Amino acid sequence: MDRSLPRALPRSRPLTYVLAGVLAAGGLAALTPLARAADTELARNGGFESGLDGWSCTANSGAVVTSPVHGGTKALQATPAGSDNARCAQTVTVKPNSTYTLSGWARGSYVYLGASGTGTTDVSTWTQSAPDWQRLATTFTTGASTTSVTIYTHGWYGTGAYQADDLSLLGPGGDPVRIPATPTGLTAGTATATTVPLAWPAVTGADAYRVYQGGTLVATVTGTSYTATGLTPSTAYSFQVSAANSAGESAKSTAVTATTTSGGGGGGGGQLPAHALVGYLHASFANGSGYTRMADVPDSWDVIDLAFGEPTSVTSGDIRFTLCPVTQCPNAESEADFKAAIKAKQAAGKKVLISIGGQNGQVQLATTAARDTFVSSVSKIIDDYGLDGLDIDFEGHSLSLQTGDTDFRNPTSPVVVNLIAAVKTLKARYGAKFVLTMAPETFFVQLGHQYYGSGPWGGQDPRAGAYLPVIHALRDDLTLLHVQDYNSGSIMGLDNQYHSMGGADFHIAMTDMLLTGFPVAGNPDRVFPPLRPDQVAIGLPASTQAGNGYTTPAEVTKALDCLTKKTGCGSYQTHGSWPALRGLMTWSINWDRYDNGEFSRNFDAYSWS
Incomplete structure (x- = not known):
């Protein structure tokens, strides 16, 4: 990405002329596509009334302030650094092949509002200079398999602090992501002196699986198998597995126990001592x-x-x-x-x-x-x-x-x-x-x-x-x-x-x-x-x-x-x-x-x- 400052946006027509044109073309009915009845508010804590809940800001750059605010009692203030643009973002569940409107209010210089991971064309809009609150808005359509997008706001490297408030994402609500069920059927295969192979059936909705050895997390994998290595010969080990996705982690499965063989020497198999x-x-x-x-x-x-x-x-x-x-x-x-x-x-x-x-x-x-x-x-x-x-x-x-x-x-x-x-x-x-x-x-x-x-x-x-x-x-x-x-x-x-x-x-x-x-x-x-x-x-x-x-x-x-x-x-x-x-x-x-x-x-x- 070019670190030079972006060129100014083209000056837009005054809002009064835009509204006049809309009314002349068909009255207030022409505005209805911006607020379809089926649309719901998908941004969480877009007014920052609950602090930074739901938002993640790079390099600890974000904070909540009580002044200036656009609506309510609080707003976001984020301060870019020389190597950080103070990006604050959250991931939202959406539906495939659907249209969404992203909007918000901003103050400051070079403030951006955008969406990534849309599955089509990622979008952003920005203001070069907003000494007072200015509305930013853009729309996008999700791809055929897109179920989540990331919405964000950020400033520019080394510039002053910016403020953002009342961020909104309107559109069809996506099916909520739920924590997957607890895996069942965990089995241990034939152990060697230093390894134990594990396998389990897939869990619907799981993006990853977390493997625990003696209650301690030792691996996160995307498949349904894992081989524990670096074990001690002639030793009993207990294993569990959980399923995870963006909503969280399931409870751990029922534990299985396996005992390594007596083994001997350094042997093959790339085996190393436990430490x-x-x-x-x-x-x-x-x-x-x-x-x-x-x-x-x-x-x-x-x-x-x-x-x-x-x-x-x-x-x-x-x-x-x-x-x-x-x-x-x-x-x-x-x-x-x-x-x-x-x-x-x-x-x-x-x-x-x-x-x-x-x-x-x-x-x-x-x-x-x-x-x-x-x-x-x-x-x-x-x-x-x-x-x-x-x-x-x-x-x-x-x-x-x-x-x-x-x-x-x-x-x-x-x-x-x-x-x-x-x-x-x-x-x-x-x-x-x-x-x-x-x-x-x-x-x-x-x-x-x-x-x-x-x-x-x-x-x-x-x-x-x-x-x-x-x-x-x-x-x-x-x-x-x-x-x-x-x-x-x-x-x-x-x-x-x-x-x-x-x-x-x-x-x-x-x-x-x-x-x-x-x-x-x-x-x-x-x-x-x-x-x-x-x-x-x-x-x-x-x-x-x-x-x-x-x-x-x-x-x-x-x-x-x-x-x-x-x-x-x-x-x-x-x-x-x-x-x-x-x-x-x-x-x-x-x-x-x-x-x-x-x-x-x-x-x-x-x-x-």
Whole structure:
């Protein structure tokens, strides 16, 4: 959207001339189409007499005032900011193929009134300058399958406060949305050592289903099945499911209980411990942290990411992995010893992955040829070293969403589409045992809450949130997402407050967004769905030398306590508690050893119950 101010509306004819023309053409009867007998008032609390009940305003921009008002005793006053247009909206139930009239009164400069999600052409009307109350009105017709629309009012970025009052939506009333019935028939399938498959019949009117494990919400899904993962062998688990839609959530179903098998070892199936520690091993290069041989990686580490597989060029898709040469790493093992050590780690239940990218490894799969080369070259690395899967650590300009993606649910950028297709091909090639992890920077995930698809407004990079379509498309294949909560600036949480690196609140706010879901670029109609807690780990630097945003063990413990037990929370209050949170990721195993193992010791000592 263009941030420049819009051109002025054409000056309309005076109302007296309009009325005169209407009367001359047929008297007051000509006005009746504006107020059909069948029309009903559908806007809730359009006069704001009940405060903001029914309305949602971006960035806490809205408030109710007692002066000035157009009618009644109260009106809306909303104040835009430099990066926010103070949009206040509500969703209304309507009927398909029906005509509606939206109207209201406004004061201020550049005030808009509109409707979105109509299923036909979304509409809006606005006033450039209204020093006193001015009526705005527009009409629209709903599409053949439209059952709800969003009506809204907003100002313009960085301008003064505006007021709105007596907002109205007239037209045929839609069938009210009712809370769906409680699901019945929940069953548990054949359990493994760490998984339990669940299934249930569909419920009429349900848009989603919420799965509870031991009374704690662990997933929200749109289908009628779910597999609980990351469970402990030989342990009984209780599950329930509820049905939800825009009207609310049903009661939980009757609980079913399933017991995991005894299992053994690390095995296949992409299985991880209930709580895992993930670390990167500097296998292909040397830096000040020193070289760590694979055989010397401490047992604390459950997932070992080999850093890094790198492209031969940015656009080739050809990925190569080479062990650090002895000229740089004098104590490096031979390739044969390295492969033997990988097998020993796997026998002990550890997962070893190839990590693609890193700070210097930019990968852009702009063509199908590059996509296919990526698949074949990554497969060769996995096969040569007998690895368990892939970690995507694309940073910097790798995703390059400036090509025009604006909807994470329907990406069109070849760079994104080809990456998704390549990873799905790898997943299909190796099957359920394939472990897939991602380590994006906060800029490319949580910053999508503010700027995704919004263009370079206020100096913001249009690639903010660039990982969102990749994560969303691969969420059913994704084993673990560990966003890098470091080397980042301040980011706004779901509380509409900015949080800075290095403290518990930052990790709590960033993780809560992933587990709760969040509106993308402040759009309440475009919500990024939550991930399962077993799919999420917190990414941290292992020491002060490893990256900006180092967090002390005490603050890491506070973050884990808040997220898994909802105790010891600071200024940020989470939207739930997630005892099934998978764990922590760090850059890196080498830096942790350099720092005498402080990071891994703190993780090992943490009590998850």
